[in-house]
Amino acid sequence: MKKTAALLMACLLPMGAMAGGFSIPEQGSKAAAMAGAFTGLANDPSAIYFNPAGISFIPGMNLTIGSTFVSPESQFQNPSASNTIYKQNDLFFVVPQLYFTYAWDYDLTFGAGVFAPYGLGTEWGKGWPGDYLSREIHLQNVHVQGVVSYKLMENLSVAGTFAWSYANAKLLKKAEVAGLAGDVSLDGSGSGIHWGVSTLWKASDMISVGISYKAATDLEMTGDIEISDAKTPAALANEGKGKVVLPLPSTLNVGVAVAVMPTLMITADYNWSEWSRYEKLEIENTDQDKILSSSPRNWKDTNTIRVGAEYTGLEVVSLRAGFLMDSDPVDTKYSEPSLPDAARTGYTLGAGYNITDALTVDAYLLLLAWDEKKVTDNEFDFNGYYNTKATLFGAHLTYKF
Amino acid sequence: MKNMTKFAYLSTFGILVLAGCSDFEDHKKDVNTGSADFSKYMAIGNSITAGYQSGALYEEAQRAGYTVLLAKSAGVSGFEIPTLSGEGTGGRLKWDGSFSPSGSPVLVAVPLATSSEIFERAINKGLARPYNNMGIPGSVLVIPGSAPLGYATDFFDVKINSTGTDAVVGPGGVGGSRNNGLFALTLRSPGSSLWLSMKGYQPKVVSFWLGNNDVLGYATSGGVSPSAPTDASVFQTKYQQIADSISGLASQPKVVVATIPDVTSIPFFTTVNVSLVGKIPSGKIYYSHSSGSVDSIYVDATTLASGKIYNRGMITLLGASAIGNGTSTFAGLAKAVPLGSQYVLDPAEIVIAKTAVAQFNGSIKGIAATKGWAVADVSAEFTAVAAGGANGKYYMGQKVTAAFITGGLFSYDGVHPSSLGQALIANYFVQAINAKYGAALKQVELNSPAGMKFGKISAQIPDGKLIDPFTLPVEPLKNMVRLMGGEIE
Numbered sequence: 088m089k090k091t092a093a094l095l096m097a098c099l100l101p102m103g104a105m106a107g108g109f110s111i112p113e114q115g116s117k118a119a120a121m122a123g124a125f126t127g128l129a130n131d132p133s134a135i136y137f138n139p140a141g142i143s144f145i146p147g148m149n150l151t152i153g154s155t156f157v158s159p160e161s162q163f164q165n166p167s168a169s170n171t172i173y174k175q176n177d178l179f180f181v182v183p184q185l186y187f188t189y190a191w192d193y194d195l196t197f198g199a200g201v202f203a204p205y206g207l208g209t210e211w212g213k214g215w216p217g218d219y220l221s222r223e224i225h226l227q228n229v230h231v232q233g234v235v236s237y238k239l240m241e242n243l244s245v246a247g248t249f250a251w252s253y254a255n256a257k258l259l260k261k262a263e264v265a266g267l268a269g270d271v272s273l274d275g276s277g278s279g280i281h282w283g284v285s286t287l288w289k290a291s292d293m294i295s296v297g298i299s300y301k302a303a304t305d306l307e308m309t310g311d312i313e314i315s316d317a318k319t320p321a322a323l324a325n326e327g328k329g330k331v332v333l334p335l336p337s338t339l340n341v342g343v344a345v346a347v348m349p350t351l352m353i354t355a356d357y358n359w360s361e362w363s364r365y366e367k368l369e370i371e372n373t374d375q376d377k378i379l380s381s382s383p384r385n386w387k388d389t390n391t392i393r394v395g396a397e398y399t400g401l402e403v404v405s406l407r408a409g410f411l412m413d414s415d416p417v418d419t420k421y422s423e424p425s426l427p428d429a430a431r432t433g434y435t436l437g438a439g440y441n442i443t444d445a446l447t448v449d450a451y452l453l454l455l456a457w458d459e460k461k462v463t464d465n466e467f468d469f470n471g472y473y474n475t476k477a478t479l480f481g482a483h484l485t486y487k488f
Numbered sequence: 489m490k491n492m493t494k495f496a497y498l499s500t501f502g503i504l505v506l507a508g509c510s511d512f513e514d515h516k517k518d519v520n521t522g523s524a525d526f527s528k529y530m531a532i533g534n535s536i537t538a539g540y541q542s543g544a545l546y547e548e549a550q551r552a553g554y555t556v557l558l559a560k561s562a563g564v565s566g567f568e569i570p571t572l573s574g575e576g577t578g579g580r581l582k583w584d585g586s587f588s589p590s591g592s593p594v595l596v597a598v599p600l601a602t603s604s605e606i607f608e609r610a611i612n613k614g615l616a617r618p619y620n621n622m623g624i625p626g627s628v629l630v631i632p633g634s635a636p637l638g639y640a641t642d643f644f645d646v647k648i649n650s651t652g653t654d655a656v657v658g659p660g661g662v663g664g665s666r667n668n669g670l671f672a673l674t675l676r677s678p679g680s681s682l683w684l685s686m687k688g689y690q691p692k693v694v695s696f697w698l699g700n701n702d703v704l705g706y707a708t709s710g711g712v713s714p715s716a717p718t719d720a721s722v723f724q725t726k727y728q729q730i731a732d733s734i735s736g737l738a739s740q741p742k743v744v745v746a747t748i749p750d751v752t753s754i755p756f757f758t759t760v761n762v763s764l765v766g767k768i769p770s771g772k773i774y775y776s777h778s779s780g781s782v783d784s785i786y787v788d789a790t791t792l793a794s795g796k797i798y799n800r801g802m803i804t805l806l807g808a809s810a811i812g813n814g815t816s817t818f819a820g821l822a823k824a825v826p827l828g829s830q831y832v833l834d835p836a837e838i839v840i841a842k843t844a845v846a847q848f849n850g851s852i853k854g855i856a857a858t859k860g861w862a863v864a865d866v867s868a869e870f871t872a873v874a875a876g877g878a879n880g881k882y883y884m885g886q887k888v889t890a891a892f893i894t895g896g897l898f899s900y901d902g903v904h905p906s907s908l909g910q911a912l913i914a915n916y917f918v919q920a921i922n923a924k925y926g927a928a929l930k931q932v933e934l935n936s937p938a939g940m941k942f943g944k945i946s947a948q949i950p951d952g953k954l955i956d957p958f959t960l961p962v963e964p965l966k967n968m969v970r971l972m973g974g975e976i977e
Contacts, residue, residue, distance in 0.1 A: 162512060168884065168931040170516035216935045219886045423885075459513065469885035474512035 108336065108362045108389060108416050109207035109226060109426060113155045113453060114184055116483040120437020120451035121395025122409025124354040126297040126342025129287055131449075131485055132186035135200035135248075138297040138342070139234040140287040142188045142198045143244030153449075153483025154183040161209070161427060163217065165471030173217075176210035184483070188234075196244075198234035203227070205254075205306075205335060209425055217469055218261040220382070221425035222270070226333065228254040228306070230281065242289040250281040254306040256331055258370065258425075271379065273329045273370050275310025281335070293346045303337035303364055312372055312379070327374035336361035336388075350400035356393040362386040362416040368425075382423070383466060386416040395435075405439040407451070419462040427473035429460040445487045453479040519563050522927030524742040526562035530620055530691035531555040532644070532682060534701050535971065536913070537623025538670070539569075541899035541906060543964035544598065545625055545670065546576030552907040555621045555695065557914035561929040562693075569621040570674045571612040577601055577625075577670070579964035581900035595900060597961035603669045610673050618685035624674050626971045628705070629698040630718040630726050643698065644730050646671070647681045683733060690739035695917065696730070697746040697864075699723065699852065703844045705973025707751045708903065710804060710830040711837035712778055713975035720847035724855075731855050742925050744917055745856050747849045747867035751841050752802065753874035755892035756902035757833060760803040761785065764811075765792050773803065773811065773820040775827040777834055782826045800835065805892075805902045806969065807831030809962045862924035864916040873897055883912055884934045901968055908934065 115133025118125035125133070129141025132151040157180040163173045184202040191197055207226040211217060229252070236246035255276040285299035312329035342356040365386040370379045395409035413431040422428075437451030457475035464470075531537050538545055539553025550556070550569055559567035578601035586594045601609070612619075627643045675685060686694070702718035734743060751757070764773065764787040771788030785800045803811075810831050811820045820827035833841065849867055856863045873881045873890050880889030880896075888909075889895035892902055899906040905913060915931045922929055 164515050165884075166515045166517040168933045170514075172514065214935055216933050217885045218935055465882075467882040467885050469882070472513075472515050476512075 108360060108365070108386065108428065109205055110336075110338075110360065111155070111157070111182055111204055111206050112358075113157075113182070113451075113479050113481060114202050114204060115151065115186075116153060116155075116437060116449035116451045116481045117407070117439060119155065119453060119479070119481060120407035120409065120435055120439075120449065121354055121397060122393045122411040122433060122435045122453075124342060124356040124393035124395035124409060124411075126299055126340040126356050126358075127287075127295050127344040128342070128352065128354050129297055132188045132198070132200075133184065133483070135186045135188070135198045135232060135234055136184070136202055136204065138285050138287055138299040138340070139198060139246035139248050139283065140236050140244040140285040140297065140299070142196045142234060142246070143190075143194070143236040143238045144287065144289070145188050145196070146190050148190070148488040149186075149188045149485060150488070151184070151186040151483050151485040153481060154181055155479055155481035156181055157477055157479050159475065159477040161473070161475040163211075163424060163427065163471055163473055165216065165469075167470070168216070173211060173215050176212070178208050178210060180206065180208060182206065182481075194238035196234075196236045196238075198236065200232045200234070201229065202232070203229050207426060209427075211424060217424040220423045220467055220469060221258075221260050223257065223259040224425040225257040226254065226306075227256075228252060232281075243286070245286045246284065248281075248283040248285070248301075250283075251278060252281055252304065252306065252335075253278045254308055254333070256306075256308045256310075256333060258331065270315045271370070272313050272315070273310060273331055274313075275308035275329060275331055277306060277308040279304040279306050279335075295344045297340075297342045297344075299338075299340045299342075301338045303361055304335050306333045306335060307331075308333070309373065312370070327372050329379070330371045330373050331369065333368075334364040334366075336364055342393075350398060352397045352399070354393075354395040354397075356391070356395075358389075358391040358393070360389045360391070360416075363388050365416075383421060385418070385421045387414075387418065389414045389416045403441045407435070407437040407439070409433075409435040411435075415458070415460075419460065420464050420466050422460060422462050422465060422473070423467060423469060424473075427457075427460060427475060429457040429473065429475065431455055431457050447485045448482065449485070450482040451480060455479060517928055519561070519930055520928040521562050522922070522925040524562075524921060524925040524927055525692040526559065526564045528689065528691045528739070529555075529559055529562070529564060529567065529693040529695070530618070530686060530689055530741075531558075531623055531695045531697075532627075532686070533623040533695070533697040534627040535623070535625035536700065536904060536910075537621065537695075537697055538625050539621075539623070539910065540625050541901070541904045541910070542581045543899075543901040543904075543968050544575065544577050544580035545572055546580060547571050547573050549907070550576075550621075552910050553621070553623070554910045554914040554917060555623065557911060557932050558695070558917050558929075559620065561914065561918055561932065562927075567620045568612060568615050568617075570610060570619050570670075572606065572609045572673075573611045574609055575601065576609055577606055579967050581961060581964055583900075595960055597964045600963065600967060606669060606673070613673065613676060618689045619674060622674060622682055622685060624682075625670050626701065626973065627698055628701040628718070628973055629730075630702055630722050643682070644733075645681050645683045647679055647684075683730075686734070687737065690737060691741050692739050694734055694741040694743045695745070696734065696743060697866075699727075699748045699848045700751075701972045702848065703748065703751055703841055704903065705969075706844075707833055707837070707841045707974075708756060708804060708806075708969045708972055709974030710778075710807075710828070710832050711834065711840065712830040714973060715778070717841065717844035718848075720844060720851070723848050724851040727851050727855055731859055731861075735859055742862075742921075743856075743859065744862040744864060744921055744924070745852055746864040746913075746917070747852055748845050749867045749870035750845050750874070752798075752833065752838050753871065753890055754903055755890065755895070755898050756805050757802040758798070758874075758890070759805060759892040759902060760808045761787055761797045762792065763808070764803070765789055765797075768821065770821070773827060774823045774825075775801065775803075775820060775832040775834075776829050778829045782823055783834065784823075785832070798838070802833045802838065803827070804831050804833065805960060806962065806965050809960060809965075860924075862920040864913070864920040866913060866916055869912070869916055870897070883915070884931075886934050888912070901965060903968065903972075 113119040114136040125137040129138035134141030161175040186200045188198045205228040210223045230250045232250035259272040283301035287297040289295040339359045344354045369381045391413045393411040398406045411433040415430040433455040435453045439449040455477045460473040539550035541549045580598040706717045772784040897909045911932045918929045
């Protein structure tokens with residue numbers, strides 16, 4: 088039974104791209120089209136991710152289904168050693184979402200969602216200069232989340248969420264443990280639980296304010312450690328059950344939505360993510376109670392500003408745009424190639440189209456550019472230039488029953 | 489409406505800008521040798537400069553040496569070395585791929601070559617000009633003992649004799665054991681010396697790195713023979729004289745020199761004490777001082793944990809074999825049968841060796857500063873690696889420690905750098921040259937470029953399974969000590 092569940096999950100598992108840390112906030116096309124500045128608006132079922140208290144203001148029964156697609160591009164160059172530009176393998180990630188809301192009675196609204204808010208995937212070539220730091224890392228994560236939202240007042244709702252989170256991680260690098268032979272990989276999976284609280288307050292006809300908090304959790308993944316290349320008996324003795332723990336941050340999102348005109352909504356968000364929880368990456372052999380490799384991360388919390396706009400002056404079409412700026416969780420001192428993050432800037436465009444009264448389709452495009460990261464003071468003496476960008480796009484169908 | 493138009497305009501503009509800048513900036517930098525003209529580069533040095541590693545000089549190691557890498561970085565073609573094909577001098581220590589019953593990897597030694605075999609393996613001896621790499625194993629800065637008037641007292645000016653097979657420096661030749669035939673194979677023509685070769689070649693870039701053996705012979709022979717490192721003031725005088733000779737060349741070469749690493753932090757001295765912990769019931773190894781008095785070294789877990797495992801002396805790699813090679817009575821286990829003085833660097837000798845290194849480096853840096861020369865501070869880098877203990881130091885994403893075999897920095901002989909160590913040394917030189925001479929030489933990448941083995945030589949040795957020093961082949965190590973000027977029977 089457990090195996091079947093895991094298999095089912097595996098089918099749903101998206102592969103994430105790198106993002107501010109390894110979160111993927113593009114969890115709905117309407118919100119993403121407004122650069123994710125949606126905490127204060129939260130007026131479609133993707134509110135289950137952005138601000139669950141928003142579902143109190145969505146009448147009836149609604150279903151959203153769709154996906155975000157991510158196409159990243161990243162490279163490293165250290166001209167003090169070589170002019171070679173090392174490019175990451177081309178990867179394409181599919182990040183699907185399913186949201187359901189149901190306005191019950193007694194001012195209670197229920198919601199459920201299956202989505203993947205965290206993920207990571209980087210692949211560098213075998214034998215590349217950073218092989219001892221990282222060759223491949225993949226993190227796949229899926230949340231199954233339930234929401235109960237209660238309307239305290241006509242214009243104020245509060246919600247609580249509870250999510251079960253399943254994750255699978257695969258790490259591969261050249262061994263750095265003194266003498267450990269060849270490549271070491273860990274393929275592990277595990278689950279954790281999350282909770283969150285949120286509120287949405289429609290202060291006036293013009294202004295609404297939302298706050299959403301999600302608690303931190305640790306994804307503790309266990310699986311098999313494998314050693315390839317140099318299969319000496321003693322090296323293989325390091326194989327066995329392994330464990331890696333990836334921390335997920337607590338997040339606080341505060342957003343406001345202002346209807347500057349009846350047909351024009353401007354939204355803004357401030358997001359804080361506690362990435363300082365990611366202090367180190369350790370691969371442990373649990374059979375032998377031995378840390379095979381430990382690498383400092385020492386990330387910092389991130390701050391994100393998002394601004395979005397939606398124009399609804401055209402009959403069946405809504406036009407949306409947005410802009411976002413994200414801070415860098417990783418000082419150059421601790422930067423390393425498994426996630427060459429940097430401060431980011433993103434521009435979005437999107438549209439919604441009411442196919443029928445009950446059926447809406449939303450789509451968006453996000454161009455995300457990472458600042459060039461010039462590293463000169465690296466703890467691992469892995470200095471050079473990282474450049475990253477990504478194109479994200481998505482489409483979602485929403486049906487009102 | 490106006491705001492919305494503006495926002496849409498800005499967003500569209502942003503997307504167009506981003507889409508337009510779809511290519512990342514290429515930071516490629518052309519190789520540039522600055523004011524240093526590497527078209528005529530000559531390297532002077534000892535075994536490290538020659539590329540000696542794991543107890544031998546052989547072509548693969550020679551080609552992995554820092555001078556070859558440096559020449560490659562500078563884009564030099566025709567950098568000639570005194571190639572010794574195949575196993576070269578012989579004596580190379582290598583892992584045979586098997587493990588002893590205790591799980592320790594088994595090291596074996598290639599047989600030492602005879603001088604005629606070495607001569608035959610010298611496949612580049614027909615070169616009609618001096619080699620670019622004049623690194624000769626065994627070279628010292630100052631030749632120990634007082635040479636009679638008229639003979640050279642520094643290795644730089646030693647002349648090869650008329651038979652072309654040996655070098656002379658007054659009575660007894662070049663310090664007996666140090667006379668290894670490689671001197672003759674490198675200089676070739678009778679009457680030639682390093683200095684005369686240099687004067688004939690008129691190099692435009694010189695790397696000069698001598699001085700290691702002025703203390704290593706003393707230290708690796710347990711402070712016995714020679715009985716002292718080169719006197720610091722003599723070192724200063726000779727270094728200054730040689731520096732004046734080089735800077736006086738008509739070719740006015742750009743010069744890079746290097747400092748001497750602390751000899752007491754190399755695996756030759758730091759391995760055995762720790763390896764003995766838990767194996768000696770009494771927890772003590774007895775040894776005799778050169779004065780004859782007997783003392784003991786604590787090799788128990790408590791001393792190890794206290795971090796004072798070397799406080800009462802460092803047992804050399806050769807000492808391990810002396811402890812282990814007896815059949816009935818092992819040396820060092822009883823006060824009546826102490827380990828010979830030549831196998832232990834006692835606390836006073838450690839201080840003498842460290843002091844000598846510090847003084848030599850003071851001279852090197854001081855003289856280089858007055859000459860305006862670049863200094864590759866190998867000493868500071870190696871010290872940083874050793875100070876990092878098990879965490880070592882990261883270089884270009886790769887962790888390197890000073891541990892025997894598994895650390896990556898040193899080769900199997902516990903004294904000489906591995907190929908990875910040579911690549912790191914090349915990078916110290918690159919950095920020094922770039923900074924001093926406005927050059928932009930590329931550093932050597934450490935991820936096994938084609939044709940060279942930069943992988944840690946330890947890559948095959950499992951964690952925690954140190955080479956058992958008791959099983960080390962002794963002859964190559966003794967040969968190496970002799971090469972460095974130490975007398976050992």
